[in-house]
Amino acid sequence: MTSKHSKFLASSLCAVMTALPAVLVAGAVSLSAGTAQAALTKAACRVDAIEASPEGDGTIPAELSFLADQLQAPEFGRYKSFKHIGRHDFTLELSKVVEHKFKSGHTVELSLLGGEKDKLELRTDLARNGTSLVNMSFSLRAKQVMLIPVRRGDSAVIFAYQCKT
Secondary structure (H helix, E strand, O other): OHHHHHHHHHHHHHHHHHHHHHHHHHHHHHHHHHHHHHEOOEEEEEEEEEEEEOOOOOOOOHHHHHHHHHHOOHHHOOOOEEEEEEEEEEEEEEOOEEEEEOOOOEEEEEEEEEEEOOEEEEEEEEEEOOEEEEEEEEEEEOOOEEEEEEEEOOEEEEEEEEEEO
């Protein structure tokens, strides 16, 4: 009886071992296809421009309440007045540059480099009068806000980037 049982186990184990590479390859193929489908090819971003000045009472206007915590952070402590001076929506497709010009004279170029689910890989070029002031690649999670300040004398224009997939 032991020899029949051993032969049965051996043949079962052999069948499993023979099928295992096929299962692993099929699993890897379906994982690769799933990963490719998860890669982002489109995103929507909004960039707001805020003029920050050292004169004022520190009040954050209602239209900037979504940025209140960031604008009251120590990095921006020198500024006491904030004024919303523009907003542009960017509809992004993979590797295509979208450009908008703000009333401040600044131009923002933004492109989607890739990403997955709720984490975007982006590239921006922030310029004024044809001179690039900030040119960088960065990661941004959905609904996260990234601020890029550009100084103008004692004041600054702060660009707030927000995106969603």
